[in-house]
Amino acid sequence: MSPHIGTSVTLDIGGLEALFRALIEDGRELVGPTVQDDAIVLTRIRGVADLPRGVGDEQAPGHYRLRRRSDQALFGFAVPQHSFKQELLVPRTELVQIRRSKTGLVVTEPPRPDRRVAFIGVRACEIAAIRVQDVVLRDGPYADADYASRRAQIFVVAVNCSDPSGTCFCASMGTGPRAEAGFDLAVTELLEPEHLFVVEIGSSAGATMLEKVSSCATTEAETSAAELVVANTRERMGRTVDTTDIRNLLVENLEHPRWDDVADRCLACANCTLACPTCFCTSTEDSTSLDGDDATRTRRWDSCFTMDFAYLHGGGVRPTVRGRYRQWMTHKLATWHDQFGSSGCVGCGRCITWCPVGIDITEEVAAIRREPGASRKAQ
Known part of the structure; x- marks a missing residue:
């Protein structure tokens, strides 16, 4: 057959x-x-x-x-x-x-x-x-x-x-x-x-x-x-993450003190984004021959963790590590749903393995979930 x-x-x-x-x-x-x-x-x-x-x-x-x-x-x-x-x-x-x-x-x-x-x-x-x-x-x-x-x-x-x-x-x-x-x-x-x-x-x-x-x-x-x-x-999964209403959890906690905690550890090295199988940020470079007769535009991988990636005329819109990590994680797990109809995370764990300081995205979600709205309570 x-x-x-x-x-x-x-x-x-x-x-x-x-x-x-x-x-x-x-x-x-x-x-x-x-x-x-x-x-x-x-x-x-x-x-x-x-x-x-x-x-x-x-x-x-x-x-x-x-x-x-x-x-x-x-x-x-x-x-x-x-x-x-x-x-x-x-x-x-x-x-x-x-x-x-x-x-x-x-x-x-x-x-x-x-x-x-x-x-x-x-x-x-x-x-x-x-x-x-x-x-x-x-x-x-x-x-x-x-x-x-x-x-x-x-x-x-x-x-x-x-x-x-x-x-x-x-x-x-x-x-x-x-x-x-x-x-x-x-x-x-x-x-x-x-x-x-x-x-x-x-x-x-x-x-x-x-x-x-x-x-x-x-x-x-x-x-x-x-x-x-x-x-x-x-x-036998090594990690779990509670995805219940995760979009609103993160979007409603943009001023949570956990972002300061993770910023103190994050090196903004971009390892997580380069290892991630779904991150798609790129930049373009222009190069010109010495005689000026030939020019080439090239696309290369980039990362939302680099200062220049979020540069607009007059400066960067996310100058702090706190802002850049928050942008990456909330986009990956929350606002990706708004743009593309699904999560931007597939649970491969590479961002955890290849982070030089061992930042764990599942633990960051859990920390915010344990005390949502903590920043508002402190005000």
Whole structure:
């Protein structure tokens, strides 16, 4: 029976390797997790041998370490250091080139990217983050052409999480740990009694790819085992956050003393925004050749934590760290709903892990919730 959307098949490691080969033969570059410089990063991979076999991670506020697992799991870790955002909203890209000629100015837009990519090991929170960026950068009245072009060419192999980190809270945000949609194939890794991969088919492209791979029908026992993996993960989240009426909670507490407390600790280094899979702030730079005949406008990642990002004529509108952290957190968790109809946070926990001083966004929400309106009481 041919694979079709909504059904599952089971692969062994050889079958997973065959799937990767089929993707490469289909003209796709594989981008997935591998170990580099004592971290799990997303980069170009060639196959199963490049995956972090038997490697797990430890994540806590301001803390990240790899650890050796007692098994040979290929996806036995939480989210990698970076997100797939770097592949879609790339850190730096040319927007336009202007050249002066004898007949006048010649304006040239760079060619649209032509790069067919398969994302390997995309977690449910990452899929949610891509969906958020789709709304911001692709689906509005003024689509970002570079993002839209890259987005249209990706094939998504999701992985349902089995080992949440100490900073994960996707269950609280309703974005995981199971991938519900937005994938071509979704893998759940089973380690006992055999090392197998239950693969759910999410698109016709996914079904077509699996037709090229030898697979077995998923048994009821394998289906139950896969469901248990996700259920156990949900119970072992490292963090939780109460999202009840969170928009109004934050918007109505803009003068809460907790903002002063967090400002005393925050370095305004922008690590949280650069690690975040949904932050989309960018700036533009203009450069000119020494002879003045060529000029290039380039877009690069920026952050609402930098002083210049909020600069208007006459000065910055958020000169204090307090103001910049408050802007980031209230936008992410509150006013993002007003702009885009969802939260801007997917609960991946990167902002907690990669904060040098260990600021925990879930604890900041909890602190305000414990004593809302504290600033008004003090007046």
